[in-house]
Amino acid sequence: MSEFTSNSLLVVGAFFYFAGTVGLLRFPDVYTRLHALAKADNLGLGCVLAGLALQALETDGLAAALKLLLIWPLALAASAAVSYAIAQRAAALGVRPWQKGDE
Amino acid sequence: MKPLTVFWRGVSFALLWWVLAEGRMDGWWVGLCGVAAATWASLRLSPPRAGRLRAVPLLRFLAFFLWNSVRGGWQVARLALRPRLDLAPTTLDLAVMLPAGGARQLMLNTLSLMPGTVGVGLDDATLRLHVLDSRLPVAREARALEAHIARLFEVAP
Structure with a gap:
């Protein structure tokens, strides 16, 4: 049962990583690409870590599982700060957000 | 101490x-x-402050955040995988009512992980957001987030 849950979480995580990468490639400008990275990839990371933590709980114990889960808030904080830094810099350089109807 | x-x-x-x-x-x-x-x-x-983070608002904030990051990820995944790309991005200026400092920073950073928004700038009390799709109820959700953070820091929004 735990193995099934763990595998499902890993597959769902891979799906979100895939969608985030597709978004990164298809979205039209820097701002919209940040949406794909900041949201889809982080959710993918959360799912993958939850799946791995379930496996670690069985083989390596509680501390190892918690260590994996600890990665998520750290990566989230870094990702939020980096998205803001990139978006702010792009705006300061005068990069105009893509609008509907632009090429 | x-x-x-x-x-x-x-x-x-x-x-x-x-x-x-x-x-x-x-x-x-x-x-x-x-x-x-x-x-x-x-x-x-970080010396102990008078107003501590309280446990119940913290749990409620974490639940709110978790649910919204799932929604945000799902939404952007759906938009990315749609056969015909259908985006209507826009920018939104929002007056922040939270006090400067930790509360405002938390709001700015959390918004980048919530559905539809990425923070672009913050001067004084105006938050500039990039919104992925103008059809999303972004302003209302940002207000909900603000109310959560206000309860968390025990400040009036």
Whole structure:
């Protein structure tokens, strides 16, 4: 049962990583690409870590599982700060957000 | 300084060491030095404040955040995988009512992980957001987030 849950979480995580990468490639400008990275990839990371933590709980114990889960808030904080830094810099350089109807 | 604050911070750092060492106890004296140093540094850099983060609003905020990051990820995944790309991005200026400092920073950073928004700029009390799709109810959700953070920091929004 735990193995099934763990595998499902890993597959769902891979799906979100895939969608985030597709978004990164298809979205039209820097701002919209940040949406794909900041949201889809982080959710993918959360799912993958939850799946791995379930496996670690069985083989390596509680501390190892918690260590994996600890990665998520750290990566989230870094990702939020980096998205803001990139978006702010792009705006300061005068990069105009893509609008509907632009090429 | 309240001894209780020192105690709880020490316990938290000890727990963190235990997690980082994956439960092994053979290097316990290195951990002990690390815990002592971390407790000292945390008391120096972030002295106990009068208004603490309270447990119930914190749990409610975490639940709200978790649910919304799932929604945000799902939404952007759906938009990315749609056969015909259908985006209507826009920017939105929002007056923030939270006080400057930690509360405002938390709002800015959390918004980048919530459905449809990425923070682009913050001057004084105006938050500029990039919105992925103008059809999304972004302003209302940002207000909900603001109310959560206000309760968390015990400030009037």
